[in-house]
Amino acid sequence: MQLAILIVLILIAVLIAPWLIGVAIAAAAVYGVYLVAAAALAGVAFVVAVIWVLFIDKGRKEKPEEIHGERKSCRHCQVEMAVSATHCKNCGQSCT
Numbered sequence: 001m002q003l004a005i006l007i008v009l010i011l012i013a014v015l016i017a018p019w020l021i022g023v024a025i026a027a028a029a030v031y032g033v034y035l036v037a038a039a040a041l042a043g044v045a046f047v048v049a050v051i052w053v054l055f056i057d058k059g060r061k062e063k064p065e066e067i068h069g070e071r072k073s074c075r076h077c078q079v080e081m082a083v084s085a086t087h088c089k090n091c092g093q094s095c096t
């Protein structure tokens, strides 16, 4: 009985206010676009995070050694390194 009333109400709504369907379709379209945009954004954020962790963050960890303390230049390629370094990181030559 309740189902019949619900169906009648839906039929009345569809017959009297057809624009409700348009609104529903528009809402679904907006929601769909929102979902696609959110998924794309999440994907891009994930790729950026992976690239950041794999490449940029690794490079950052290697830098403090060069920044702290005194530096010296490689006599073969002139690249700066820590005074305590025994081999050049750039050309691999001994610098003792």
Ligand SMILES: [Zn+2]
Pocket (backbone or CB within 6 Å): 074, 075, 076, 077, 078, 079, 088, 089, 090, 091, 092, 093
């Ligand atoms: Zn060198």
